[in-house]
Amino acid sequence: MPSTIQCGKHTVEHGKLTGSEFRDVCLGGAVFDDVNLANTRFHNVNLSGARFDDVNLSGVEITNANYTAMKVDGILVTELLKAYQRVG
Numbered sequence: 001m002p003s004t005i006q007c008g009k010h011t012v013e014h015g016k017l018t019g020s021e022f023r024d025v026c027l028g029g030a031v032f033d034d035v036n037l038a039n040t041r042f043h044n045v046n047l048s049g050a051r052f053d054d055v056n057l058s059g060v061e062i063t064n065a066n067y068t069a070m071k072v073d074g075i076l077v078t079e080l081l082k083a084y085q086r087v088g
Contacts (some may be wrong), residue, residue: 067081
């Protein structure tokens with residue numbers, strides 16, 4: 001099915017895109033501010049270099065991920081996982 005949104009730069013304010021599907025889409029350099037992504041599913045998504053500030057990650061599950069150089073509050077996730085495995 002062809003896209004209903006033309007290629008290019010778009011701005012949506014006060015929009016409601018609930019139930020939308022994005023497949024094979026490039027959003028590199030996009031800015032998400034005051035966005036609700038609750039109960040959203042991400043699969044085969046490249047978030048390398050992304051930055052998350054002031055986010056609610058309660059209940060988030062991450063599986064089968066590459067954590068190289070990923071930091072949470074300035075701490076490498078790989079180091080956090082190693083520490084957890086030593087204690088556990």
